[in-house]
Amino acid sequence: MTMTAQAVLALAPDDASVKAARGLTTPSKWSSLGQSERAVWGACQGSGQKPYQAQVDLAGPAFQCSCPSRKFPCKHGLAVLLLRVQDASRFPAGAEPPWVAEWIDGRREKAAKKEQRDEKRAEAAASAEPVDPAVLRAEAEARDEKRWKRIEAGAADLERWLGDLVQRGLAGALAEDRDGWIAFSARMVDAQAPGLANRLESAAHLVGVGSDWPARLLARLGTLQLLCDAIRRRTELPDATVADLRTALGWPIDRDDVVARGEKVDDAWSIVGLVASENDRGLHERRVWLWGRRTGRRALVLEFVYGGAGFETSWVVGAGFEGTVAFYPSAAPQRAIVIRRDDAAVKDTQWPASHPEAEIGALAERLAGNAWHTVAPLLVDDARLVPGRSEAWAAETSHHHWDLELEETDASLLLAASGGAPISIWGEWTGTYLRPITAWGGEGIWTRTGEVEP
Amino acid sequence: MKAIDALLPVALLGTERAGDVPAAVRKISGVADEVLSALAADGTVAPHTLVLRAAAVLGQCQRVGFVVAPPSAPPGSIVTEGPPALDDPEWLVRIERVFELGPAALQHDLLRTVAARGYRLHAKLLPAALDLASSEPSLRDAVGAVLGGRGRWLAGQRKRWTDALAPPASPTEDDWSHGRTAARVAFLRHERATAPDAARERLTGELAQLGADERTELVGCLAVGLGPADEVLLQALLGDRAVEVRRRAARLLVRLPASARSTAIGAALAALLGKDKRGAWTIDAPDTEPPGVKALGLEPRPKTDELGERAFWLFQLVRNAPLATWTTNTGMSPAEIVAWAAKSDWSAALLRGIRDALLAAPDLEWTRALLGKWVVKALGPSDEDVQALLPWPERERVWKAHLERERAPGLLHVVDEIASVAGPEDRLGPDLAALLARLLSVSLGTNDSAFDGDDADSLLVACAALPDVALSPLKTIRRDDRLMPRFDETVDRVEQLVDVRLRIASLASAPPAAVIPRIP
Numbered sequence: 008m009t010m011t012a013q014a015v016l017a018l019a020p021d022d023a024s025v026k027a028a029r030g031l032t033t034p035s036k037w038s039s040l041g042q043s044e045r046a047v048w049g050a051c052q053g054s055g056q057k058p059y060q061a062q063v064d065l066a067g068p069a070f071q072c073s074c075p076s077r078k079f080p081c082k083h084g085l086a087v088l089l090l091r092v093q094d095a096s097r098f099p100a101g102a103e104p105p106w107v108a109e110w111i112d113g114r115r116e117k118a119a120k121k122e123q124r125d126e127k128r129a130e131a132a133a134s135a136e137p138v139d140p141a142v143l144r145a146e147a148e149a150r151d152e153k154r155w156k157r158i159e160a161g162a163a164d165l166e167r168w169l170g171d172l173v174q175r176g177l178a179g180a181l182a183e184d185r186d187g188w189i190a191f192s193a194r195m196v197d198a199q200a201p202g203l204a205n206r207l208e209s210a211a212h213l214v215g216v217g218s219d220w221p222a223r224l225l226a227r228l229g230t231l232q233l234l235c236d237a238i239r240r241r242t243e244l245p246d247a248t249v250a251d252l253r254t255a256l257g258w259p260i261d262r263d264d265v266v267a268r269g270e271k272v273d274d275a276w277s278i279v280g281l282v283a284s285e286n287d288r289g290l291h292e293r294r295v296w297l298w299g300r301r302t303g304r305r306a307l308v309l310e311f312v313y314g315g316a317g318f319e320t321s322w323v324v325g326a327g328f329e330g331t332v333a334f335y336p337s338a339a340p341q342r343a344i345v346i347r348r349d350d351a352a353v354k355d356t357q358w359p360a361s362h363p364e365a366e367i368g369a370l371a372e373r374l375a376g377n378a379w380h381t382v383a384p385l386l387v388d389d390a391r392l393v394p395g396r397s398e399a400w401a402a403e404t405s406h407h408h409w410d411l412e413l414e415e416t417d418a419s420l421l422l423a424a425s426g427g428a429p430i431s432i433w434g435e436w437t438g439t440y441l442r443p444i445t446a447w448g449g450e451g452i453w454t455r456t457g458e459v460e461p
Numbered sequence: 462m463k464a465i466d467a468l469l470p471v472a473l474l475g476t477e478r479a480g481d482v483p484a485a486v487r488k489i490s491g492v493a494d495e496v497l498s499a500l501a502a503d504g505t506v507a508p509h510t511l512v513l514r515a516a517a518v519l520g521q522c523q524r525v526g527f528v529v530a531p532p533s534a535p536p537g538s539i540v541t542e543g544p545p546a547l548d549d550p551e552w553l554v555r556i557e558r559v560f561e562l563g564p565a566a567l568q569h570d571l572l573r574t575v576a577a578r579g580y581r582l583h584a585k586l587l588p589a590a591l592d593l594a595s596s597e598p599s600l601r602d603a604v605g606a607v608l609g610g611r612g613r614w615l616a617g618q619r620k621r622w623t624d625a626l627a628p629p630a631s632p633t634e635d636d637w638s639h640g641r642t643a644a645r646v647a648f649l650r651h652e653r654a655t656a657p658d659a660a661r662e663r664l665t666g667e668l669a670q671l672g673a674d675e676r677t678e679l680v681g682c683l684a685v686g687l688g689p690a691d692e693v694l695l696q697a698l699l700g701d702r703a704v705e706v707r708r709r710a711a712r713l714l715v716r717l718p719a720s721a722r723s724t725a726i727g728a729a730l731a732a733l734l735g736k737d738k739r740g741a742w743t744i745d746a747p748d749t750e751p752p753g754v755k756a757l758g759l760e761p762r763p764k765t766d767e768l769g770e771r772a773f774w775l776f777q778l779v780r781n782a783p784l785a786t787w788t789t790n791t792g793m794s795p796a797e798i799v800a801w802a803a804k805s806d807w808s809a810a811l812l813r814g815i816r817d818a819l820l821a822a823p824d825l826e827w828t829r830a831l832l833g834k835w836v837v838k839a840l841g842p843s844d845e846d847v848q849a850l851l852p853w854p855e856r857e858r859v860w861k862a863h864l865e866r867e868r869a870p871g872l873l874h875v876v877d878e879i880a881s882v883a884g885p886e887d888r889l890g891p892d893l894a895a896l897l898a899r900l901l902s903v904s905l906g907t908n909d910s911a912f913d914g915d916d917a918d919s920l921l922v923a924c925a926a927l928p929d930v931a932l933s934p935l936k937t938i939r940r941d942d943r944l945m946p947r948f949d950e951t952v953d954r955v956e957q958l959v960d961v962r963l964r965i966a967s968l969a970s971a972p973p974a975a976v977i978p979r980i981p
Contacts (some may be wrong), residue, residue, distance in 0.1 A: 012554050029558065033956045035937040052940065079682040093551055173509040176475025222465050225472050226523070229516030235841055367529060375525045416720035417589035422618055426540035426611045450546065450584035450611065
């Protein structure tokens with residue numbers, strides 16, 4: 008496995024770990040550096056007497072370190088990989104020391120045992136007295152129905168609340184306590200509809216902000232009404248729309264169901280965008296955009312981790328893999344799970360291209376298909392960066408002007424990469440702005456560095 | 462106007478007060494007319510629900526039916542490329558880190574080496590480089606050398622970058638007429654350098670209108686191109702109503718030994734000199750306040766002063782007398798005079814006065830003399846002000862002597878001094894560098910080190926002033942077991958700086974850009 012510094016740092020749980028790892032890339036801090044086909048290892052002197060032993064199983068990658076840090080991977084694991092990127096000659100190839108070999112062998116054994124157990128389970132399931140699928144289905148439906156009942160009750164509450172607000176008038180919202188809205192939204196969480204809570208909270212934050220806040224707020228409240236109506240009439244809706252409704256409510260289809268029954272697409276996938284965000288409850292979200300080279304399909308992989316844990320999968324923008332994704336059911340399929348991935352099978356970088364009118368048409372169809380999409384992909388080719396409104400930036404092609412959601416630091420880097428010449432921008436359409444995520448065609452691949460608001 | 466705006470009057474006022482809500486909804490036209498009409502026609506729906514559903518429809522239509530604006534910007538410029546970018550991934554990370562952490566000397570080395578090898582900076586590093594040029598004027602030229610066409614184009618996109626790279630503009634009459642004090646000072650200094658008499662006349666004409674602070678600053682500009690023609694104005698300023706102006710004028714007059722004031726003070730001092738029975742020079746302090754104190758611009762004695770009254774007046778005379786007064790009147794050399802003053806009963810007054818006169822009118826021989834016989838009791842422990850008058854090679858000798866005498870405990874003092882004067886291109890001589898590096902390599906990795914996090918910056922600046930040949934003791938610094946984190950961190954930073962310096966040296970000796978293969 009050859010990893011770039013960027014790929015290594017992408018595994019870090021937070022910025023502090025990135026900084027700490029960089030600070031440990033002084034060779035004199037390390038001893039016993041080495042590598043084999045399956046692992047990289049080293050001992051890092053800390054403040055204690057005994058150095059910390061850090062090792063990486065290249066098959067994951069997976070990390071192990073003797074330091075007491077609760078972060079995963081810890082700074083030592085990241086640093087040993089960074090050091091190897093900087094200067095591989097410091098890692099003589101050779102036999103793994105016992106503390107490495109034992110761990111790697113243990114992992115392999117565990118994986119093998121798990122595979123055996125899965126096989127046995129599958130055999131047992133195959134040979135066991137089959138449970139009537141109708142019974143299983145009925146049990147699942149009963150559970151779902153229970154949840155729908157709670158959601159309906161919550162939605163009824165919400166509808167009354169919305170009605171009260173509109174009867175009194177939105178002008179009065181200015182004088183109201185935002186905390187009251189947020190407290191009410193907690194009832195949606197109790198009703199097992201966290202998506203309603205999130206949307207109501209975000210509506211609360213619109214009040215009084217910007218001169219057009221009443222129109223934006225009204226549109227949001229309208230969407231909440233639409234959700235309430237959809238909940239009430241869900242039995243009349245197509246399955247795909249119900250799936251979208253569940254996602255909007257914060258009750259997505261179970262991952263195993265997606266793997267089992269979701270639309271499968273085999274392709275050579277390019278990793279075209281990666282965005283990280285963190286909410287105030289310590290939840291880290293990562294959005295990874297994929298483009299299928301043969302099918303042209305676009306897929307969004309969502310990953311979540313809490314607290315100090317790091318993301319387990321490595322994604323490098325510009326890289327590719329041969330694999331299969333399973334799409335979550337939707338009237339405009341977008342979110343997907345990667346169920347098979349072979350990085351070695353795709354070595355080159357390939358980027359998508361699009362025709363502007365076709366791109367806008369596809370975007371409109373995607374938005375029309377799912378009334379509750381919060382982000383949708385948009386590719387703008389041959390775009391130049393130009394000054395936009397109020398010291399912001401915009402991207403212009405020969406036909407279109409796109410206002411950009413772009414922080415100053417990122418804008419400077421994007422300008423530098425473009426050099427004024429046309430570039431391609433992959434981004435997320437927010438309904439008002441294009442949020443650039445990746446750009447190519449200039450000097451280097453530009454990726455958005457800052458975190459994005461969830 | 463967006464279609465949903467048509468609902469706002471009802472929504473803002475509230476359906477309780479808004480009147481006929483269905484009629485208001487039916488009036489909205491041009492977007493989803495049929496759907497809205499159908500909604501409005503449903504008499505079973507409460508007005509507030511109607512408004513919300515209409516908002517849902519209009520919101521969705523707006524969301525899906527967005528119209529992308531046409532382009533409006535005029536065609537912009539495109540970069541014309543220059544030298545190839547240094548795009549080795551290791552170097553990209555390394556340069557980014559040096560930009561982030563400094564010190565300036567290391568940044569300077571790196572930029573100069575990149576330019577000398579025929580490279581420019583990669584696009585990814587250009588904004589950081591331009592920000593560096595904005596914040597560190599001493600690096601402006603070095604940054605300019607590695608921008609290439611792309612970097613110069615980028616600089617043109619931001620005023621702060623354009624300004625940072627532009628050569629300093631000459632001050633203009635506009636600065637004098639309308640600028641703030643700093644701009645006026647810059648203008649007057651500039652004019653003094655080329656037309657000192659005209660500048661003096663300009664200042665003279667405006668003095669009466671200026672406030673005390675501005676008068677003080679502008680009078681200070683007379684230090685540029687100071688000459689005998691300035692005597693009249695400076696003498697007049699000894700009577701200025703502001704004490705700081707008087708002080709400035711007095712300090713400048715010390716640099717005019719032929720002036721009437723200097724002559725008078727010299728004569729007053731000469732009158733205090735005498736010889737004892739053995740023919741050795743003696744000096745006695747004035748019995749009382751010397752005549753013409755105000756006219757001479759001597760400061761009045763404060764109510765309490767650690768010098769007694771007679772010593773105070775002696776001090777005033779000495780500090781305002783050109784140093785040549787001593788050599789002329791006694792025939793002694795500066796070193797002899799300092800030694801003589803140190804033994805005098807009036808040593809504090811004499812030595813302090815000599816120091817002040819030296820700072821007002823620097824002289825290398827007197828600087829060496831005073832430093833060679835620094836009397837702490839009279840002058841205090843710090844000789845930094847006077848040391849700053851020495852040329853760099855002599856300062857190095859002082860630092861080396863200090864380290865040889867004090868060893869590790871002297872490191873903090875020497876490092877701080879080096880850091881305060883070293884510019885990005887300065888390098889220590891081999892002898893001092895070797896000694897400094899050796900002492901640092903032994904003391905840094907211990908819990909007795911004088912350099913924890915707070916002092917790390919000056920330490921890094923000093924280390925950056927070490928020549929390449931002196932760096933090897935600091936490549937791998939031995940660390941004590943249980944080294945405390947703040948010392949450990951400092952050692953890390955020093956080792957990283959040394960590592961980068963040595964890699965810069967290897968880049969400097971590598972073949973030029975056209976020949977280096979790109980690393981895959």
